[in-house]
Amino acid sequence: xxxxxxxxxxxxxxxxEPIRGTFYSYHFIGNGAQFRVYAIHNHHDLPxxxxxxxxxxxxxxxxxxxxxxxxxxxxxxxDEFQEMAYRRTRDILQxxxxxxxxxxxxxxxxxxxxxxxxxxxxxxxxxxxxxxxxMESYLLPIFYTQDQVTTVSAFWETFTLAHIPYAHTxxxxxxxxxxxxxxxxxxLNYALWEYGFFEFVFKPENMxxxxxxxxxxxxxxxxxxxxxxxxQAEIILKEKHxxxxxxxxxxxxxxxxxxxxxYYAEACEKxxxxxxxxxxxxxxxxxxxxxxxxKLRLRSLITHDPKKLVRLWIxxxxxxxxxxxxxxxxxxxSMQIPVEDLTKLLRDRRKLAGIDAxxxxxxxxxxxxPPETPAYExxxxxxxxxx
Amino acid sequence: xxSTVPFVNLGHGAQFRAFDMHNGRVLKLPLTEAxxxxxxxxxxxxxxxxLEEIASLEVRVQTFMNSKARIPxxxxxxxxxxxxxxxxxxxxxxxxxxxLPEDTPIKKWGPARVVYTQDKVQIVRNLLQYLYEQPxxxxxxxxxxxxxxxxxIEHVYTMWGFGYSDYIFKLGDLGIDPQGQVVSVDxxxxxxxxxxxxxxxxxxxxxxxANHLKTDFPKMPKELEQLYLGMIDEAFTxxxxxxxxxxxxxxxxxxxxxxxxxxxxxxxxxxxxxxxxL
Numbered sequence: 001x002x003x004x005x006x007x008x009x010x011x012x013x014x015x016x017e018p019i020r021g022t023f024y025s026y027h028f029i030g031n032g033a034q035f036r037v038y039a040i041h042n043h044h045d046l047p048x049x050x051x052x053x054x055x056x057x058x059x060x061x062x063x064x065x066x067x068x069x070x071x072x073x074x075x076x077x078x079d080e081f082q083e084m085a086y087r088r089t090r091d092i093l094q095x096x097x098x099x100x101x102x103x104x105x106x107x108x109x110x111x112x113x114x115x116x117x118x119x120x121x122x123x124x125x126x127x128x129x130x131x132x133x134x135m136e137s138y139l140l141p142i143f144y145t146q147d148q149v150t151t152v153s154a155f156w157e158t159f160t161l162a163h164i165p166y167a168h169t170x171x172x173x174x175x176x177x178x179x180x181x182x183x184x185x186x187x188l189n190y191a192l193w194e195y196g197f198f199e200f201v202f203k204p205e206n207m208x209x210x211x212x213x214x215x216x217x218x219x220x221x222x223x224x225x226x227x228x229x230x231x232q233a234e235i236i237l238k239e240k241h242x243x244x245x246x247x248x249x250x251x252x253x254x255x256x257x258x259x260x261x262x263y264y265a266e267a268c269e270k271x272x273x274x275x276x277x278x279x280x281x282x283x284x285x286x287x288x289x290x291x292x293x294x295k296l297r298l299r300s301l302i303t304h305d306p307k308k309l310v311r312l313w314i315x316x317x318x319x320x321x322x323x324x325x326x327x328x329x330x331x332x333x334s335m336q337i338p339v340e341d342l343t344k345l346l347r348d349r350r351k352l353a354g355i356d357a358x359x360x361x362x363x364x365x366x367x368x369x370p371p372e373t374p375a376y377e378x379x380x381x382x383x384x385x386x387x
Numbered sequence: 388x389x390s391t392v393p394f395v396n397l398g399h400g401a402q403f404r405a406f407d408m409h410n411g412r413v414l415k416l417p418l419t420e421a422x423x424x425x426x427x428x429x430x431x432x433x434x435x436x437x438l439e440e441i442a443s444l445e446v447r448v449q450t451f452m453n454s455k456a457r458i459p460x461x462x463x464x465x466x467x468x469x470x471x472x473x474x475x476x477x478x479x480x481x482x483x484x485x486x487l488p489e490d491t492p493i494k495k496w497g498p499a500r501v502v503y504t505q506d507k508v509q510i511v512r513n514l515l516q517y518l519y520e521q522p523x524x525x526x527x528x529x530x531x532x533x534x535x536x537x538x539x540i541e542h543v544y545t546m547w548g549f550g551y552s553d554y555i556f557k558l559g560d561l562g563i564d565p566q567g568q569v570v571s572v573d574x575x576x577x578x579x580x581x582x583x584x585x586x587x588x589x590x591x592x593x594x595x596x597a598n599h600l601k602t603d604f605p606k607m608p609k610e611l612e613q614l615y616l617g618m619i620d621e622a623f624t625x626x627x628x629x630x631x632x633x634x635x636x637x638x639x640x641x642x643x644x645x646x647x648x649x650x651x652x653x654x655x656x657x658x659x660x661x662x663x664x665l
Contacts, residue, residue: 100395124393142393306534307567311509313531314563318513327392327409 018045019348021341026052028348032205033064034096034224038345039148040335050335052123053144054345055096062089068252095224099144102223103331105324106288107195113284116191118147118208118219121333127343141346145333149208149219152185153254156204170259177216181209182264184218186271193280197226198233202242205254230281234274242268285323292319400560401426401451401603402499402575412504417487420495423451430603455499455575461551462503462574465639472549475542477506477562477570508562508570511535515559515605524610532611533618535569540622542569547628548635551577552584556593558615559605581632588628593619 018041019026025045026038035053042048056064066085075081103120107113114120123143159170159178170178185207192199199206199220208221227233243265245256256264296316303309315322394406394414401423403415418426427447462479466472473479484500518524518532539561546552553560553576560573571577578584595601597612607615 097396100393104395122393124391126391140393305567307538309567310531310534310538311563311565311567313528314509314511314514314535317517317528318509320517321513322509325395325397325407327395327407329392332392 019341019344021344022338024048024335024337024341026341026345028350031056031064032222033061033092034222035144036060036345036348040145040337047148048335049148050145051148052337052345053146054348055141055143058089058093060349061092062086065089065092071251098226099224100142100327101324102197102226103327105322105326106285107324108328108331110284113191113195116188116220117223118149118221120223121145122327122331123333123335123337123342125339125342127339127346130347139346141342143333143342143345145335145337146221147208147210147219149210149217149221151221151254152181152204152207152209152218155181155209156254156257156260159257159259178260178263179267180216181218182267184209184216186267188218188220189272190276190280192220192226193277194282194284196228196230196282196285198228198230198236198277199223199225200227200233200236200241201225202244203253204245204256230277233277233281237272237274237277240268240272242272288323289319292323399426400573401430402455402573407507408504411507413507414482414504415502417455417496417499417501418451419493420448420452420497421493424448427451451575452497452499454577455501456497457577458501458503458574461577461579465641466549467637467639468635472551474568475546475549475571476574477508477564477572479503479505479574503574505572505574506562506564506570508564508572510559510572511561511563512559512605515607518608518611519606521608524608529611529614532607533614535563536615536618538567538569540618542571543623544627544631545635546571547631548633550581550633550636551579552587554578554584554587554592556587556596556619557604558593558596558607581628584628584632585625588623588625591620591623593623 018028019038023043025041027041029037029039029051031037033056035055037051037053040048040050040052062085065088069085069088070081073081073084075084099120100122101107102117103114103122121144123145124140125143126138126140129137129139159174185204188207189199203222203225206220206222206225208219210217210219227236244250245253246261246265247253248255293316296312296319300309300312300316303312392409394408397405397407397413399405399418399422401418403417406414406416408414424444427444430447458479459481462473462476462481464472470478480503482502482504484502486502487496487500488494490496518528521528524532539558542561543552553571553573555573555576557573557576560571560576562570562572564570594616595604596607597616598604599606
């Protein structure tokens, strides 16, 4: 039997009060379709520099997904829409499980790669199920902790028309910053390709950025939308999905400020080619596999037991799969967050954000105006006057 | 509060889903009847001894569920040298079946409520896949493969000595432990019925490993098929089966409780297997 869609959770009022835990407090930052994100503050209420990602359940995911989905798909009946929303929700829940794969085996051992993921760590604990919920006595959700960064889309707010009305008003410092940012984004994608991961949505909001001593540092903040199939990745590249943030009608993407469109498209056009993809694809993985095979070969030279030799031979032939499995204690969060805090976080239903009326959204609306409406710059001036 | 390491899904067959416990063991959770049906629908199960005859979906699902139900009796058998027996199967340990919720029309396990843990081993399926993808088989690989088959034959003979045998002979379902010992990882395809095994041996069911119509069997490169069939045909004969069957089987249960009724019930109930008995 079909259930009706849950109430629109985004309509629930925003409560800024942090969740007070045993040692830490948790300040809600925002949410995607998979996690609610809270900044972790210490007992002096100062940021620890880490965030905790709390998994959304089915109803929450459905609620977050339904709002934008209704605007981008066509459907004839409400039942048909529900069916599509459920399917999309199930897909998203599935993607969430793939996140663990990024921390396993050699990936987890590579500190630079882990840095690219914002030093993502796992936090799993048995949490008592709400009484009378009809569920098992314990739930075992997987939380993640990660370095706290600003989303690239929030960073882009600096370059919206509200702040920079014309391209020529960009200062040399701005241009350098933009160049640096886009270059970092390209390099981050290359780093992922070298391990055979392809972030296929090119969503700026999936990336995070922070200032470091020598400039900017970019991380793959929302690392759940990736594929590992090269041929599929090539098709997506040829379709230039990286242009989606510049398309006003792609409302499931954070809109790229107009002044950046040209530079962004030009840089991506050069960087995101099939040739570059093939050049980088699994380069690091292959290095690891080669090294592992060499080690096993050396071990087999000093082994005389025929049974053990067979085992080493099998290990050598199967490094391509075995090298990428296994989680180490280093991947487990060490902040000692009490289970009571996790329970509070998991049950926090106050905050789920829809799309805010940010400058980026206003700018997207401007870009969507049909040609017969007043000239773009008139609209812009009108908007600026209203501010 | 200590955070625990999430068990990672390693994949599934038609009977169980395996999870890495990160302590050198795997946890096996039984598929529900609906899940089993979904897996069986994707497979092409030719009935042994026929060329193209496909068993009905219902029959295949029942076979998978029933053969799973036999596992507890096998791994809790009171062998005096139980550790030697269990080692051959990666030291399986039964977890409480009560961990599974009551059957509902959607989630149904029926008699196949079996949860167990087992040693994590190198799986031969991955090796076969790798070799199959290679343009040719190197002489050294051939030599190692031959050694693997010799170890496998030795493993099956030892199992026969205990009075149990895998009757599917799926090469890909073998594992190799850190000491290089061959281990059977798929425990849902074992029997203790020698008459039934005689049929499996006479009909050479291991040929399914080289039968390209049997798509649920991981395949070895064609160049290795003759080596495999030659060695196994020579080793697995009814003479060898009878020579070895039950010869090292020493246990408490069988000597004390081998009554006519127990034997009858055991034969009638625990060995029901639709496809293979058709």
